[in-house]
Amino acid sequence: MQDIHLYHSKTKQKERFNPIDPEHVKMYVCGPTVYARPHIGNARPRIVFDVLSRFLRHVYPKLTYVGNVTDVDDKINKASQEQNIDIKTLTSTMLKYFHEDMSALNCLPLDLEVKATDHIPEMIHMIQQLIDKGHAYVAKGHVLFSVPSFPEYGRLSHRTLTEQIEGARVEVEDYKHSAQDFVLWKPSQSPDPYWDSPWGQGRPGWHIECTAMIKKHVGLPFDIHGGGIDLLFPHHENEVAQGCAATGCHDYCNFWMHNGLIHVAKEKMSKSIGNVLYVADLLDDAPGEAIRYAVLSTHYRRPLDWSDETLSLAKQACRKLHLALNAFPVQDSKLMMDEALLDALADDLNTPKAFSLIQGWVKSILNGDSQYHHRLVSACHLLGFGDQDLRQWRPKNPKVTVDDIEAQIALRADAKAAKNYQKADEIRASLLEKGIVIEDTTTQTLWYWQ
RNA sequence: GGCUGGGUGGCAGAAUGGUGAUGCAGCGGCCUGCAAAGCCGUGUAUACCGGUUCGAUUCCGGUCCUAGCCUCCA
Numbered sequence: 105m106q107d108i109h110l111y112h113s114k115t116k117q118k119e120r121f122n123p124i125d126p127e128h129v130k131m132y133v134c135g136p137t138v139y140a141r142p143h144i145g146n147a148r149p150r151i152v153f154d155v156l157s158r159f160l161r162h163v164y165p166k167l168t169y170v171g172n173v174t175d176v177d178d179k180i181n182k183a184s185q186e187q188n189i190d191i192k193t194l195t196s197t198m199l200k201y202f203h204e205d206m207s208a209l210n211c212l213p214l215d216l217e218v219k220a221t222d223h224i225p226e227m228i229h230m231i232q233q234l235i236d237k238g239h240a241y242v243a244k245g246h247v248l249f250s251v252p253s254f255p256e257y258g259r260l261s262h263r264t265l266t267e268q269i270e271g272a273r274v275e276v277e278d279y280k281h282s283a284q285d286f287v288l289w290k291p292s293q294s295p296d297p298y299w300d301s302p303w304g305q306g307r308p309g310w311h312i313e314c315t316a317m318i319k320k321h322v323g324l325p326f327d328i329h330g331g332g333i334d335l336l337f338p339h340h341e342n343e344v345a346q347g348c349a350a351t352g353c354h355d356y357c358n359f360w361m362h363n364g365l366i367h368v369a370k371e372k373m374s375k376s377i378g379n380v381l382y383v384a385d386l387l388d389d390a391p392g393e394a395i396r397y398a399v400l401s402t403h404y405r406r407p408l409d410w411s412d413e414t415l416s417l418a419k420q421a422c423r424k425l426h427l428a429l430n431a432f433p434v435q436d437s438k439l440m441m442d443e444a445l446l447d448a449l450a451d452d453l454n455t456p457k458a459f460s461l462i463q464g465w466v467k468s469i470l471n472g473d474s475q476y477h478h479r480l481v482s483a484c485h486l487l488g489f490g491d492q493d494l495r496q497w498r499p500k501n502p503k504v505t506v507d508d509i510e511a512q513i514a515l516r517a518d519a520k521a522a523k524n525y526q527k528a529d530e531i532r533a534s535l536l537e538k539g540i541v542i543e544d545t546t547t548q549t550l551w552y553w554q
Numbered sequence: 555g556g557c558u559g560g561g562u563g564g565c566a567g568a569a570u571g572g573u574g575a576u577g578c579a580g581c582g583g584c585c586u587g588c589a590a591a592g593c594c595g596u597g598u599a600u601a602c603c604g605g606u607u608c609g610a611u612u613c614c615g616g617u618c619c620u621a622g623c624c625u626c627c628a
Contacts, residue, residue: 116558134628145628179626263557263624310626332628333559339627364559365622374627401577402567406560407621417566417578424577427591448568456568460576470592525587532589543590550591 106163108450110328111405113336113360114260118452123327124358129160129167130322132357134314134331134339135217137174138198139183142205144381144395144410145332145366145373151396152363152404152453153330154211158486159449162441170216170321172314173199176307177220181296191297205383208392210488216321220313224299227308227316230350231288231301239349243279245291245304251284254345260360261337286342288312311342319347325355333362333405364407373410381410391497393489394419400455400487421463422494423552428466429490432477439482449486458487495552502553503538513542513549 108121123129133153136146157169174180175195184191207213220227231247234240239253251257258264287309292298298305318324324347331340344356365372368379386395389412398418402408448457462483465476484490512531519527532542535551543550 136628137626143628147628149628177626261558261623333622334627336558337623338625363628365628367621372622372627406567409566411566413565413578421577424592454568456566456576460568463576467593472593520587523587529588536590541590544586544588545591 106446106450108163109452110359110361111452112358113362116262119359121327121359123164124325127165129164129328130326131157131160131167131169131328131330132314132318132322132326133169133171133329134335135171135173136198136202137177137179138195138202139177139180140198141382141384142198142202143373144383144386144399146202147206147209147211147383147395148366148399148404148408149330149332149363150206150211151209151399153361155400155449155455155487156328156330156361156453157212158488159453162446162486168215168322170218170318171214172317173202173217173219174310174313175199175219175221176297176313177310185295201384205387208387209383209396210393210491212488218317218321220308220317221297223313223317223320224308226320227312228289228299228301230312230316230319230346231308233350234288234346237349239345240288241281242303243281245306246279246287247289247303248280248285249288249342249346249349250281251286251345252282254349256348257284257345258341260344261341263337263341286311286338288346311339312346314339315343315347315350318343319351324348324351324353324357326357328359328361329357330361330363333364336360336362361404363404364402367407367409368411386415388500390415390419391422391492391494393492393494394422396488397422397425397459401459403456404453421459422489424466424470425462425484425489426494428469428477428480429484431469432474434478434481436478439485440478441482441486442479445479445483445486455487458483495550498553499539504535504540509535509540509551513551516542517549 105126109118110121111117112119131153133149135150136142153169157167160167180191180195183189184194187194203213231240234249235242235247238250240247240249288311289301289303289306289308291304292307293305296307298307318326318329329340329343340360347356348354366381367373368381373379373381383395394415395418398410398414399408401418401421408414442461445458445461448454448461451457462480465480465483468476469480481490512535516528516531519525519531535542536554539554540551541554543552
């Protein structure tokens with residue numbers, strides 16, 4: 105059995121991964137709030153944990169990979185009002201986009217994708233448990249989690265109760281007993297969505313959904329919980345507090361894994377800065393596999409500074425990868441996993457190291473050596489590459505049609521046959537101007553979008 | 555203000571208490587009508603200052619820079 109080591113945010117070091125049940129590994133990853141199209145920052149955890157899930161499935165007999173969709177949230181309410189769209193329509197449309205974009209990035213569907221609005225009764229039940237056990241209280245129609253009632257609070261994110269308060273820019277609502285207390289349930293009325301509860305009509309706070317859904321579909325404690333590092337505090341800290349206080353379990357999960365954030369021009373990508381990169385737009389610049397490659401070419405825990413160069417580098421690397429994949433026919437459908445590759449992945453999902461191994465094989469293969477082909481095909485299968493035909497990729501609004509391109513290439517072939525190289529070169533230059541790259545081989549002329 | 559990470563060649567990005575991967579770009583070749591792609595060869599780096607050590611890029615302390623969290627965030 106492969107010896108896997110993963111970085112655990114709670115202990116801040118790599119630890120040996122020992123599943124609670126080696127016959128059935130369980131993983132949960134925080135998903136998007138569906139109020140806008142997915143951006144590359146939403147995609148990063150999905151890509152990273154997609155690779156992890158593929159790897160775990162290779163190593164263990166069974167994995168259940170669960171993720172949530174937040175479809176009740178203040179940002180959704182706001183977007184719905186601003187755009188004058190019904191909430192359900194908005195969330196279901198955005199979820200559809202999310203699925204489309206993640207699939208374009210070769211992310212496999214989760215085993216189970218759960219929605220917050222489908223679990224209101226479970227949340228109410230858990231909130232009631234917390235009240236009954238003295239970990240939550242009702243105030244002005246709100247239900248709040250009492251942070252001082254849970255002494256373990258702060259152990260995940262390594263924060264003390266008081267250190268944050270000084271200098272923090274938070275206004276403390278007067279109904280809170282303690283400044284760190286957080287909302288489990290809040291009053292709500294039309295046009296915002298609301299549900300009946302023992303505390304009146306209202307809607308859940310943000311943190312409770314993950315805990316209630318994990319308890320129902322994954323069980324506590326479980327193996328791996330993933331998400332962006334920005335969720336470490338307060339969201340994940342709150343999850344632990346709620347989950348352990350409500351159920352009495354000592355551990356919430358064995359591994360907390362957090363991916364680093366994506367930066368654009370050295371600063372965090374965010375709506376307020378206006379530098380959000382939507383996956384759909386990136387797909388207009390590059391094939392999904394190239395975006396996936398770009399994301400995985402930096403170790404998942406490090407920040408990833410995104411630029412045009414990041415993407416064009418990945419695009420090139422992907423193209424070369426596909427050249428090597430197509431250099432020889434696939435002889436054996438049985439996978440042959442390279443041990444060094446598995447070791448790289450087993451070392452806290454070191455995808456850049458895995459890529460460097462792969463690039464070595466690619467080089468040998470393109471040099472005519474077929475012996476690495478089988479392991480390359482297997483590695484790509486494991487990492488989620490090689491499924492797309494990069495030559496089929498098109499920008500959304502191409503400057504020329506495929507018919508035009510092929511007509512031009514035919515003209516150029518005639519010119520070449522007549523040794524009219526000046527004309528042939530002119531045609532090549534004019535196609536390149538429109539983003540078409542031409543490759544002459546001994547038998548034919550190939551082309552692709554740059 | 556408090557807390558937590560990170561600083562490796564022109565760029566991207568691994569690794570390591572003892573010759574610092576890999577890719578892109580550059581340069582020189584091969585190939586090509588010329589290119590492109592591919593192949594071969596090749597130069598360049600551990601932010602700064604101390605400490606521990608036979609030896610530090612790696613461990614420890616300080617400085618500087620940078621990012622993130624403390625407010626919605628993937």
